[in-house]
Amino acid sequence: MLIRNAVDKGLASRNLDVAVYYSVLIVVVAVLNGLFSFAGRILLVAASQHAVYRLRVEAFDSILRQGLEFFNKTMTGQLISRITNDAERITGFLSFRLRMLVYSAFLIAVSLYYMARMNMLLTLIASLTILAAVSINYAYARRIRPVYDRIRHQTGVLASIASGTLAGIRTVKALTAEEYAYQNFDEENAKLFGLSVRASRINAVYGNSPFLVIGMAMSAMLYYGGRAILHGTLTVGELVAFLTYMLTLMWPLRALGFILGDVQRSLAAATRLFEIIDAAPQPAEGEVELGDIRGEVEARDVWFTYDTGKTALRGVSLHVRPGEKVVIIGPPGSGKSTLLKVIAGLYRPERGEVLIDGIPVEKIKRSSLRRIIAYVPQEPFIFDRSIRDNIALWDPRVSEEDIVRAAKIARIHDTITRLPKGYDTIVGERGVTLSGGQRQRIAIARALARNPRILLLDDPVSNLDAETEEALVRDLREALRGRTAIIVSQRPSLARIADRVVYLVDGKIEWEGPPSGLLEKAVNIKEPGRGRSR
Numbered sequence: 001m002l003i004r005n006a007v008d009k010g011l012a013s014r015n016l017d018v019a020v021y022y023s024v025l026i027v028v029v030a031v032l033n034g035l036f037s038f039a040g041r042i043l044l045v046a047a048s049q050h051a052v053y054r055l056r057v058e059a060f061d062s063i064l065r066q067g068l069e070f071f072n073k074t075m076t077g078q079l080i081s082r083i084t085n086d087a088e089r090i091t092g093f094l095s096f097r098l099r100m101l102v103y104s105a106f107l108i109a110v111s112l113y114y115m116a117r118m119n120m121l122l123t124l125i126a127s128l129t130i131l132a133a134v135s136i137n138y139a140y141a142r143r144i145r146p147v148y149d150r151i152r153h154q155t156g157v158l159a160s161i162a163s164g165t166l167a168g169i170r171t172v173k174a175l176t177a178e179e180y181a182y183q184n185f186d187e188e189n190a191k192l193f194g195l196s197v198r199a200s201r202i203n204a205v206y207g208n209s210p211f212l213v214i215g216m217a218m219s220a221m222l223y224y225g226g227r228a229i230l231h232g233t234l235t236v237g238e239l240v241a242f243l244t245y246m247l248t249l250m251w252p253l254r255a256l257g258f259i260l261g262d263v264q265r266s267l268a269a270a271t272r273l274f275e276i277i278d279a280a281p282q283p284a285e286g287e288v289e290l291g292d293i294r295g296e297v298e299a300r301d302v303w304f305t306y307d308t309g310k311t312a313l314r315g316v317s318l319h320v321r322p323g324e325k326v327v328i329i330g331p332p333g334s335g336k337s338t339l340l341k342v343i344a345g346l347y348r349p350e351r352g353e354v355l356i357d358g359i360p361v362e363k364i365k366r367s368s369l370r371r372i373i374a375y376v377p378q379e380p381f382i383f384d385r386s387i388r389d390n391i392a393l394w395d396p397r398v399s400e401e402d403i404v405r406a407a408k409i410a411r412i413h414d415t416i417t418r419l420p421k422g423y424d425t426i427v428g429e430r431g432v433t434l435s436g437g438q439r440q441r442i443a444i445a446r447a448l449a450r451n452p453r454i455l456l457l458d459d460p461v462s463n464l465d466a467e468t469e470e471a472l473v474r475d476l477r478e479a480l481r482g483r484t485a486i487i488v489s490q491r492p493s494l495a496r497i498a499d500r501v502v503y504l505v506d507g508k509i510e511w512e513g514p515p516s517g518l519l520e521k522a523v524n525i526k527e528p529g530r531g532r533s534r
Contacts, residue, residue, distance in 0.1 A: 048094030056087050059276045066279060069347070073307055077160025078153075082276055085155060086269035093266035101259050104252035111245045118238045119228065122221050126246065129217035133210045133253040140206035145264040147199045152268045154192045161185050167430070210253045218246050290368045293357045294322040295453040295484035297343060302352035304338055312338040313349070314507035325485045327494050327515075330504035336488040337378065339504070340456045343486065344375040356454070374452035378459045378488075380443030382431025387416055388423040390431075391446050402449045410445035411475040412438060437468035444479060455480060457487045461494065469493060 063079060108130060115123040165172060165181045172181050221242055228234035297320040304313040312335040320326050328336050341347045343354050345361045354361045361369065383390055391406060392398040403423065407413040415438060419425045431439045440460055447455060460476070461469040470493070477497045487494055495501055495515040502512040 045095040048091055048098075051094060052087050052091040055090065055273060055277070056083055059083050059087070059273055062277050062279055067347070069307060070279065075156065075160035077158070077163045078156035079276065080163065081152075081156035081159040082269075082272045085159075086152065086273045089269040090266055090273065093262055097259050097262045097266070101263075104259070107252050108249060111249055115242060115245055118241065119225075119234055121224055121228075122234075122242050125217055125220050125224070126242075126249075129213055129246075130249070130253065132213045136206060136209045136213070140202065141264055143206075144199060144202050145268065147195060147202065148265045149268045149271075151192065151195045151199065152265075152272055154188065154195055156272075158185070158188050158192055161188055211250070214246060214250050214253060218243060221246065288359055288364045288368070290356070290359070290364060290372055293372055293453050296320065296322050296355075296357050297454060297484060297486065298355045298358075299339070299343065300352050300355070302339070302342055302349045302354065304335075304342055304347060304349050312507055313342065315352070316504075316507065316509060317352075318502065318509065318512075320484055320486060323482065323484055325480055325487070325497055325499045326502060327487045327489055327498040327500075328502045328504055329489060329492075329495075330510075332490070334504045335507040336504050337458050338507075340375065340458050340486065340488055344373055344456055345369050346375070371450060372452055373454045373456065374447030374450060375456045376443050376447050376458060376460060378462055380439060380446075382427055382434065382439050382442060384426065384429040386421075386424045386426055387419075387442065390427065390442055391423075391449050393446060395450070398449045402451070403445075406445040406448035407442075409448050409479045410441045411471075411478075412441035412445055415441075435468075437472060440472065444476075448479060452483070454484045454486075457485065459489050460487070461489065461491055473497065 060083060063083075112123065112127065112130070115126055161184060165185065172178060221239075225234055225239040225242060229236060229239060297318075299316055299318045302313050302316045303311070305311045314335075316335070316339060318326075318339075328339065330336055338347065342349050343361075345354075345364075345366070348362065356364065356369075356372070388400075388403055391403045404413060407416060407423075416423055416425070425433075427433050431442070434442070444457075444460070457476075461472055469491070473493050473496065476494075480497065487498070498515050500512060501515050503510045
C-alpha cells in the first residue's frame with residue numbers, strides 16, 4: 001500500500017514531498033519489522049531451546065527407567081542418535097522453521113487482503129498461484145516424509161556401528177579386522193548415501209516448481225494489469241503494488257517447500273524421540289522398604305524366556321540361607337547369569353517368584369533392593385572418570401570412608417595409593433589403563449561401598465590369569481564375610497569359598513550339595529553344545 005501511494009500520489013503526480021514522505025514511511029516500517037523480527041526470534045529460540053532441553057531430559061530419564069529387556073533389543077547407537085541428532089533437528093525447526101511458517105502464512109493472508117481491495121481479477125490469479133504452490137508443496141511433503149524416516153533410522157544404524165566398532169577397537173586391532181569393520185561401515189553408509197541422494201532428487205524436482213508458477217502468474221498479471229490500465233480500471237501504482245506483493249510472496253512460497261520438507265524431517269525426528277519417551281518403563285516398583293535383613297534368598301519355580309524365544313530358566317527353585325556362600329556352575333548357556341539377574345531384580349520372571357527374607361522382589365522398593373543387593377557383572381563397566389567416582393558411582397550416600405573401606409576389602413587400596421593421583425586417577429574409557437584384575441576389584445569395591453547384605457558375582461575370575469585368579473579368590477573370602485553370596489563360575493577355584501555348589505544345565509538344577517566331591521563330578525561331565533542363554 002505504501003508503494004502504491006508513493007507511485008500514484010507522489011511519482012505519477014510529480015509531488016516530490018509526498019514521494020519522500022512515503023519513502024520515509026517505508027524505511028520506518030522496514031526498521032520496525034526488523035526489530036520485531038529480532039525480538040520474536042530471540043523469544044522463540046529461547047522457548048524452543050527450553051522445550052528441547054525438556055525433551056532430552058525426559059528421553060534420557062525414560063531410557064534410565066527401562067528394564068534390561070529394552071536394551072537387549074535396542075541398539076545403543078540408535079538411542080544416542082535420537083537424543084542428540086533428532087533433538088537437534090527439532091530445535092532447528094522450533095527456533096527457525098516454525099517462525100518462518102507462521103510468518104509466511106501471515107504474509108500470504110495480508111497480501112491477499114490488500115490485493116482484493118485493489119483488483120479481484122489479479123487477486124484471483126494470485127490465489128490460484130498460491131493454491132498451485134501449496135498443492136506442489138503438499139505432494140512434495142507426501143513423497144519426502146518416508147524417505148526422511150528411513151534416513152533418520154539409517155543414521156542411527158550408522159551411529160550404532162561406529163560406536164560399537166570404537167568401543168571394541170582393541171579387539172578389532174588384535175584380530176586385524178579393520179577391513180571387515182570398514183566394509184561393514186561402508187555398506188551401511190552407502191545405504192544412507194543412496195537415501196540422501198533420493199531425498200535431494202525429490203527436493204530438486206519440487207523445490208524450484210514455485211518459481212515457475214510465480215513467473216507464469218506475474219506474466220499473466222502484467223498482461224491483464226496492462227489491459228486494466230489502458231481501460232482505466234487500474235492505476236500504475238496498483239499494478240506495481242501487485243507485482244511487489246507477488247515478489248514478496250515469492251520467498252514465502254519458495255520457502256514453504258523447504259519448510260514442509262523440514263517439517264517432515266522434524267516429524268520423523270520427533271516420532272523417534274517420543275518413541276523413547278513413551279516407551280513403557282520396567283514394571284512399577286513395590287512399596288516395601290527393607291531395613292536390616294537376614295539375607296535369605298529364595299527362587300521358587302522360576303521361568304524366564306528372552307525376546308528371541310530362548311528359554312533360559314526352566315522351573316528353577318533355589319534356597320540360600322542367610323550368610324551362605326553358593327557357587328553356581330554349569331556349561332555355557334545354561335542360564336547361570338540369567339538366574340543372577342532375575343534374583344537381582346534386573347529381569348522379572350515370566351513364572352515363579354524370587355523372595356528376599358520371604359518378601360517377593362517385585363513388592364520391594366527398587367532403591368531398597370539396590371541397597372541390600374549388589375550385582376557385579378561378568379565384564380564390569382569402568383567409566384572414564386576417577387577411581388573414586390567409579391567406586392562411589394555418584395552416590396552421595398557413599399562417603400570417603402566407605403570408598404576406602406570397600407577398596408581395602410577388595411584388596412585394591414594399596415594399588416590405588418601407589419598411583420600418582422591416588423583415588424583421583426582418571427582410568428580412561430572402560431578402564432583402559434587398568435589390568436583385568438584391577439577392573440574386577442574396583443567393581444567389587446563398588447558393590448561393597450554400599451555395604452550390601454547380599455552379593456551376586458557373575459564369573460568374577462573369567463578374564464583373569466591363574467595368578468590373579470588365585471589372589472582374587474583368596475581375597476574374596478574376606479570380602480564375603482558376613483554376607484550372603486551367590487557366585488556364578490565355570491572354574492572350580494571358587495568352590496573353595498563355597499558352602500554349597502549348584503550345577504545348572506539347560507536352565508534346570510541338575511544337582512546341588514557340598515563342594516567336596518560334587519564339584520569334581522560336575523566339571524567332568526561332558527558339556528553338551530547349547531546356544532548361549534546367559
